[in-house]
Amino acid sequence: MPEARSIVFASGKGGTGKTTTVVNTGVALAKFGKEVILIDADITMSNLSLVLGMEDIPITLHDVLSGEATIKDAIYEYKGLSKVKVIPGGLSLEKLKKAKNYEKLREIIMEIQDMADFILIDAPAGLEMTSVTALLVGKELILVVNPEISSITDALKTKMVAEKLNTLPLGAVLNRVTSEKTDLTKEEIEAILEVPVLVSVPEDPEVKRASAYGIPLVLKNPDSPASISYYMLASKLAGVPYEPPKPESPLSRIFKGLFGGRRR
Ligand code: ADP
Numbered sequence: 001m002p003e004a005r006s007i008v009f010a011s012g013k014g015g016t017g018k019t020t021t022v023v024n025t026g027v028a029l030a031k032f033g034k035e036v037i038l039i040d041a042d043i044t045m046s047n048l049s050l051v052l053g054m055e056d057i058p059i060t061l062h063d064v065l066s067g068e069a070t071i072k073d074a075i076y077e078y079k080g081l082s083k084v085k086v087i088p089g090g091l092s093l094e095k096l097k098k099a100k101n102y103e104k105l106r107e108i109i110m111e112i113q114d115m116a117d118f119i120l121i122d123a124p125a126g127l128e129m130t131s132v133t134a135l136l137v138g139k140e141l142i143l144v145v146n147p148e149i150s151s152i153t154d155a156l157k158t159k160m161v162a163e164k165l166n167t168l169p170l171g172a173v174l175n176r177v178t179s180e181k182t183d184l185t186k187e188e189i190e191a192i193l194e195v196p197v198l199v200s201v202p203e204d205p206e207v208k209r210a211s212a213y214g215i216p217l218v219l220k221n222p223d224s225p226a227s228i229s230y231y232m233l234a235s236k237l238a239g240v241p242y243e244p245p246k247p248e249s250p251l252s253r254i255f256k257g258l259f260g261g262r263r264r
C-alpha cells in the first residue's frame, strides 16, 4: 500500500468537535473503501474510544509511548468495520505529557504509514508544548472551528504555528453551525483563516445521542444533517463522489406516516 496521508485535526480551544470529526470522517472514509487508522493523541481529553464504544481496551498509545508495548499491540479493529483501525489513548497520561513522547509518536506513525490510506490524528487543543508538538505528527492539518470569533482567532494561531512546522493546512471544518445571526459566516471565517472551509457541519442533536450510544453518527444515522456533512468531507478527502440523500418532501413524509413508519 502506498504511504498514508496523515492528517492532524486540531483547534485553538477545546470542545470544538475534533473527536466527533475524526471519528465520523474516518468511518465515512472507510465506507468509501479507504483503509483508515484513527489515533487518539489528545492527552487532555482522551475520549475517542468512548465515542466509538471501545472503552475496555487493555493496551493503549500510552503503553506504546512508555515503551511497555509495541504499536502493533495497540492497534484495534473497529468492530464490524475491518477498514477502520483505532489506536486508543490511555487514561493514565502522566508520561505522555513530555514532548519527547510526541517525537516517538512521529516515529510510530512512520512505522504504520503503509498500513492505511489515511491516518487521522485527534490532537489536543491549545498551544502548549504537547499541542504544538502534536502538529508535527501529521503532514497535513485540518482546523476544527466553531462559528464564533474566539474559536477562529485561536485556530489562526494554531494554523500559523503549523505552517512554521511545515505541516500543511488543508482547511477548516466549520462545526456546530446554527441559523443564529451571531454565527460568523463561512466567508468571514475563510477571510480570517486564509484557508478554505472544507465543510460546514450543522448543530445536530443526533451527534450527542450517537456518542451516548458509542456508535459513530455516520453509521447510526447516516442521513442526519451532520452525517451528510461528514460524508461530504470524506468524499472530498478521498476523491470519491457522494450524492447526499434528497431531503424528504412533505408529501412523502405524509405518505410514510400513513402507510409506513411506526405501527402500534
Ligand atoms: P473536542 O474533541 O474538540 O473536544 P468533541 O468532538 O468531543 O470536541 O465535541 C464536544 C461536544 O460537542 C460533545 O459533547 C459533542 O457531542 C458535541 N458536538 C460536536 N459536534 C456537534 C454538532 N455538530 N452538533 C451538536 N453537538 C456537537
Ligand code: MG
Binding pocket: 018, 019, 020, 042, 045, 047, 048, 122
Ligand atoms: Mg476530543
